[in-house]
Amino acid sequence: MRRGMRPLLALAVTLGASTVAHAHSVHAGLSADGRLVVSAAPAAGLTRFDPHARSPPHRLPSAGGTESTVSVLIDHAAMESGLAPSLLRAVVQQESAFNPAAVSRAGAAGLMQLMPGTARRFGVHDRFDPAQNLRGGAAYLAWLLRHFNHDTDLALAAYNAGEGSVHRHGNQIPPFAETQAYVRSVRRYEAQWIRKLRAE
Numbered sequence: 707m708r709r710g711m712r713p714l715l716a717l718a719v720t721l722g723a724s725t726v727a728h729a730h731s732v733h734a735g736l737s738a739d740g741r742l743v744v745s746a747a748p749a750a751g752l753t754r755f756d757p758h759a760r761s762p763p764h765r766l767p768s769a770g771g772t773e774s775t776v777s778v779l780i781d782h783a784a785m786e787s788g789l790a791p792s793l794l795r796a797v798v799q800q801e802s803a804f805n806p807a808a809v810s811r812a813g814a815a816g817l818m819q820l821m822p823g824t825a826r827r828f829g830v831h832d833r834f835d836p837a838q839n840l841r842g843g844a845a846y847l848a849w850l851l852r853h854f855n856h857d858t859d860l861a862l863a864a865y866n867a868g869e870g871s872v873h874r875h876g877n878q879i880p881p882f883a884e885t886q887a888y889v890r891s892v893r894r895y896e897a898q899w900i901r902k903l904r905a906e
Contacts, residue, residue: 799899
């Protein structure tokens with residue numbers, strides 16, 4: 707987690723800067739002495755972030771991956787919402803592969819793939835802001851856990867298919883292949899993160 711602090715600051719400052727709202731993309735990284743470098747042009751060692759990307763979720767190309775750059779934000783959102791960090795990481799991994807610029811074909815956006823209505827419901831004004839997206843998504847997941855009596859599988863099914871769909875199917879995981887595969891996948895990621903976090 708400590709190793710991800712500097713990249714996290716670079717990402718947070720870059721994505722939070724006002725220039726991102728107007729620029730098509732921005733490149734950011736750290737110099738050898740740890741200073742933040744932001745450029746409109748590509749350069750060696752800089753990662754391109756495009757908050758206006760309209761593509762299915764994918765991994766941003768970077769040497770160390772993007773998981774470490776958002777790990778501190780994930781931990782903070784988990785602590786605020788009362789979620790286990792391993793569960794929140796698993797959902798982020800499944801939803802966006804840790805890509806803060808991810809947009810699905812259905813219009814879900816950001817690290818936790820929030821739809822516009824869900825974002826408004828939980829006070830997220832900018833779905834591409836990693837901190838806002840994580841806070842809103844974590845708050846929604848925590849709400850679902852309370853709503854379904856802390857049944858994690860049902861909460862995950864509702865995160866994927868909507869709480870109404872879970873209710874319509876008798877408070878069971880809906881018989882949709884996508885939703886059932888989603889729950890299994892998140893639970894696998896969660897188990898992996900539990901082991902990884904314990905080893906750190």
